[in-house]
Amino acid sequence: MREIEASRITEEVARLCMEANFELEDDVQRALEKAHEAEESPAGKEVLRQIIENSGIARGGKIPMCQDTGLAVIFAEVGQDVHIAGGGFEDAINEGVRKGYTDGYLRKSVLADPVKGGNTGDNTPAIIHTTIVPGEALKLWVVPKGGGSENMSRIAMMKPADGIEGIKKFVLENVKAASGNPCPPIIVGIGIGGTFERCALLAKKALLREIGSTHPDELYASLEKELLEKVNDLGVGPMGFGGRTTALAVHIEVAPRHIASFPVSMNLNCHAARHKYIEL
Amino acid sequence: MADYSLTTPLSDDDVKKLKAGDTVKLTGTIYTARDAAHARLVDLLDEGKELPIPLEGEIIYYVGPSPTPPGKPIGSAGPTTSYRMDPYAPALLDQGLKGMIGKGARNDAVVDAMKRNTAVYFAATGGAAALISRSITSAEIVAYEDLGAEAIRKLTVEGFPVIVAQDCTGGNVYEEGQKKYAK
Known part of the structure; x- marks a missing residue:
């Protein structure tokens, strides 16, 4: 004991x-810098420049x-x-x-x-x-x-017949509808399976994963990759002003489900994706 | 896309030249209000009572700043999502409000009120709150102190960075920008 x-x-x-709240995690910082380099939209690029400058001001001044x-x-x-x-x-x-x-x-x-x-x-x-x-x-x-991205999160109790295509449709429709509200570039956490409440928690947990990490199961790893490309092809862009960067990552977490249920949830995180970890 | 520097209060001519996508640096006075303060302002209007702040030509910034650290005029102060103020905004625009600052698109009722009153909706970069607070030189609570972060503050700003998100003719940076980059 x-x-x-x-x-x-x-x-x-x-x-x-x-x-x-003061120090953006390294994985998010790196992803934002990469996005800034690649962004084609002038308004989107300026947003990313401001976000990166903001991160430096917050870190240096110990302010949120x-x-x-x-x-x-x-x-x-x-x-x-x-x-x-x-x-x-x-x-x-x-x-x-x-x-x-x-x-x-x-x-x-x-x-x-x-x-x-x-x-x-x-x-x-x-x-x-x-x-x-x-x-x-x-x-x-x-x-x-934060509340802005939490408010754009969704859950659906889908039919098992909806399958993987149903998941894609649910995610893409809801990210498009969220537009600039959740402060893109976002991180998309997706939960598949479990019960109603477990499914929501899976999506939240998916936001804890390091950007760049992939799901250990090949099926979900490839779905993460495909969804990230498709989300970015929506053109929502930084703050919804249009551009190539809508999401920095798509992370999926799964759990066993009831034979009759196919819950899918989407928890969004804004670009100020704050998470700290410690083992005591 | 043009780049402007504007001083508050805004005139009809100031607003008319702004097109969705233009960048603007604002200098002067702006007022803060978000959900709870908007509900109170509109209640006062419904009761025919006087408002605690002037609206004619003014700009309202949707923000609930973090607490002010010692030696600073204000804490971090980035925009909150604007659609939550859509139910209240038309009533304020009809009283002469010329500008709003927030993030995310507005609904048709707000756009109609902006058109009939020659008003503009600006977006600031959500989550760039530490950067934005550098352009705020003073802050003073002028109403609803009991609401804490949601109290109405009078801010003095200098070169406050915004983009014209929706203009007074229906121009919309979200629709136009996203259409351009969708594949």
Whole structure:
């Protein structure tokens, strides 16, 4: 049994909330630079230039790259031989979010009640997804998620007969309809299978993958490649002004499904694709 | 595509020369408002009451900035998605609002209101909030302080970078640009 202090979780979550919002990850930065070089549309190229300059200003000044510093989405993998001492696990995460969003001058975007409103004032509660795994490790992914791209995300309970062509149609139609709203160039996370709620979570998890990585199954790897090309052929372009770069990546995650169900989900991330990882 | 520098408030002549795709640097005063503030402004209009900000010739920027760090005029301040303000925008345009800044396309009702009132819709680069905040030299809350990030602020801007997304004749950079690059 390994013991981890709750206060350590709080400290790390606070730090990662700030770092995620100040420092664009290297994979996203590289993909944006590549897109800037290749972009044919003058308006699109100027958008990409601004985004890259913005990333440098945010990193250097330790200020958020986007004013929408997101809901704090946290994925946790907790080893079953870990004992969290000195406080509750979710309390420790929420305390970290509270501290990170306050100390880092990050925007508090959480309404306590979806209909009645009322800002909670500290960006809690976090959205926490925990899985228990064998071992003694505790892994955390801190993924601040903005509203603009989240609002353009979709789920469909399709028919098994819709098959792979149905998936392509669903993705392309919805990326086209989203147009400039989700702040392209986007990252497209796709979930296929599972139940209604698992399918949505698969699409969110797909956004955690490093840009340039491919699905281990050849079928899905080739579908990712094909969809990326087709999404970019839509011509939506940076901020929807038209251009060659609509998406930086398409990532697919799959799960077993019911014989009668064929759920497909699409979670979009804006170009400020923030994610930080730590193993405690 | 032309490149302009404009000073607020905007006149009809300023707006008429702008075509979708033109780039503009804005200098002067702009006001911020997003979902919650728009709902309150339109409620006041419905009740026939006076608004807390002037609209004639003015520009509203759809933004909820991040908190202001010590020593800075404002936090990061990029645009939010504009379609959420579509239900409110025509009423404000009919009161003399000349410009809006946000991101993403507007609906037909807003376009019609822009045509009948000679108004323009600008887009700023979403997610370039740290860069954009450099062109904001002062910020002051002028209404609805209780809304926090959503309060109405009066901003002084200098060379604030935008593109004409939809102009007063129906020109639309999203439709025209995307058609050009679709394969």
